[in-house]
Amino acid sequence: DAGVTQSPTHLIKTRGQQVTLRCSPKSGHDTVSWYQQALGQGPQFIFQYYEEEERQRGNFPDRFSGHQFPNYSSELNVNALLLGDSALYLCASSLGMPDTQYFGPGTRLTVL
């Protein structure tokens, strides 16, 4: 049973560019959440997708947007990249209740 997978593993971009990160949830899971983890800090919630709709959103600007596909996979898009967007981006999937979220390995984004 495959767990949560994310691609790419690493990514280097320059300021002002746009980036798309991808996530495939654990088999059978229908909810995908995205988190940003800066170096030495805990993950911070970006948003959550369920039934192809954004269900919850954290305190992130509109430069951060997402999408969920009918097969439950998801994308995170970040426009107009800033140096401060450098972080590990984590995807977590879950199903119904109780809510236990399983994390993928993350995509490490470096903005130069």
Added chain:
Amino acid sequence: QKEVEQDPGPLSVPEGAIVSLNCTYSNSAFQYFMWYRQYSRKGPELLMYTYSSGNKEDGRFTAQVDKSSKYISLFIRDSQPSDSATYLCAMSAAAGNKLTFGGGTRVLVKP
């Protein structure tokens, strides 16, 4: 002030010792409490999941929740060098809700 506070460590213990970790929080709406383990440059791995107050034990791990004090703990018995990692507490107000994490405590178990 952060909603969830966690001592960053590092916490260094000898192999076989009990590791004691804790988090305090300010949001009384939190009802679901989790502990994750994260190895360097990897995603967090769920260790323990607890609903409301009380204790939960799973092998060498024991999680405690005291909602009256807004304080949660994780104990690791018979610690091993492979337990060296960053431990993150996380909590949510409702099933399906976003997780709010502490900053993580780095633990080093020395052989």
